Amino acid sequence: MSLPPSYPDPSEIMAAITIQDDPAERAKEGMKRIGECIVVMESEFRTIQDFVQWLDGQRVVRDVYGDVKLYASEWSGIHEAYTDLIQESQVTAHNLARELGYLVDVLLPISHNVNFQDALKEKAVDHYIKDLENFTEDAEKSRTRFLRIEKNVQNFQEKLTTALYASAGAPGNEGFANLEAVWREMENSNVRRVFYELEDRLSVVGRVWPILTADSEMLQRHLKDLRFAAGVLIFEKRVNSAKDIYDTFMASLDVYVSAVVAVKK
Numbered sequence: 170m171s172l173p174p175s176y177p178d179p180s181e182i183m184a185a186i187t188i189q190d191d192p193a194e195r196a197k198e199g200m201k202r203i204g205e206c207i208v209v210m211e212s213e214f215r216t217i218q219d220f221v222q223w224l225d226g227q228r229v230v231r232d233v234y235g236d237v238k239l240y241a242s243e244w245s246g247i248h249e250a251y252t253d254l255i256q257e258s259q260v261t262a263h264n265l266a267r268e269l270g271y272l273v274d275v276l277l278p279i280s281h282n283v284n285f286q287d288a289l290k291e292k293a294v295d296h297y298i299k300d301l302e303n304f305t306e307d308a309e310k311s312r313t314r315f316l317r318i319e320k321n322v323q324n325f326q327e328k329l330t331t332a333l334y335a336s337a338g339a340p341g342n343e344g345f346a347n348l349e350a351v352w353r354e355m356e357n358s359n360v361r362r363v364f365y366e367l368e369d370r371l372s373v374v375g376r377v378w379p380i381l382t383a384d385s386e387m388l389q390r391h392l393k394d395l396r397f398a399a400g401v402l403i404f405e406k407r408v409n410s411a412k413d414i415y416d417t418f419m420a421s422l423d424v425y426v427s428a429v430v431a432v433k434k
Contacts, residue, residue, distance in 0.1 A: 199380070200425045201424050203373060203425065204424060204425065206370045206373055210371070210374070213367040213370070214367070216360065216363050217367070218241065218245065218248065219358075220355070220358055221241045221244050222241045223354065224351060225240060225241045227351060229336060229350075229351060230332050230333060230336050230351075238332055240325075244325060247318065247322060247325060250318055250321070254311065254315065257311070258311050258377075259426055261307055261308075262425050263426050265304050265422060266419060268300045268304075269300075269418060269422070271296075271297055272297065272415050273412075273415070275293060276290075276293055276294065279293060294392055297392065298393060301385045301386075301388060301389045305382050305386060308379075308382045308385070311378050312382075315374065315375030318371060319368060319371040319372055322368055333348060333352075377425060380421065381422065381425075384418040384421060388411060391411050
């Protein structure tokens with residue numbers, strides 16, 4: 170079983186996200202690190218899958234009744250849930266990126282157009298804000314699912330470790346002698362380290378949604394606070410002033426979508 174490629178500690182990833190820099194560049198750098206983290210996680214999932222499949226083949230983990238306990242199927246289920254969530258999040262981010270284009274494709278052009286009534290312009294902004302609010306709800310659901318998967322990985326690791334110790338005294342097992350090969354393989358594959366690092370990376374990647382949600386809410390507040398005052402120039406200034414926030418938001422989304430697409434290939 171091969172080790173997954175090494176990657177900086179997750180704390181380094183979060184440090185990169187908070188560097189003082191141009192907001193759009195900071196967003197891209199932070200999302201790039203998270204994207205690289207996603208790639209490593211795929212290798213970590215496979216490393217653990219290889220180990221539990223090998224472990225099942227040894228048939229040494231037993232319950233209190235002496236019956237063999239198997240783990241590969243359960244781990245596959247956790248990995249599949251993670252893969253589904255990553256793919257769904259890619260679709261969510263991609264769709265949002267397309268919808269966000271409404272600001273530059275529609276709001277900015279009509280802000281320059283004197284033929285559009287003020288009421289129609291306000292309606293267009295309200296529609297845009299509603300799309301952002303819908304994304305915030307979807308992002309919170311994704312964040313909750315990431316937390317659930319992170320917890321499932323932690324529980325699986327704890328349950329497996331407990332079962333290995335308990336198996337030493339289970340009927341049909343002759344103490345730790347029958348489990349020596351298992352402990353040796355765990356050390357050789359560094360699977361325990363991989364478990365802990367996978368948990369850390371899941372925590373980091375799960376933060377992508379609070380980051381994107383913060384951008385979304387900032388853009389919402391900006392557009393809501395700058396209420397329309399009579400005159401085309403005021404509306405144009407209002408929409409143009411949201412452009413910097415939009416650019417940062419889009420930079421994050423673009424890099425995240427690219428990272429997830431790379432994993433799916």
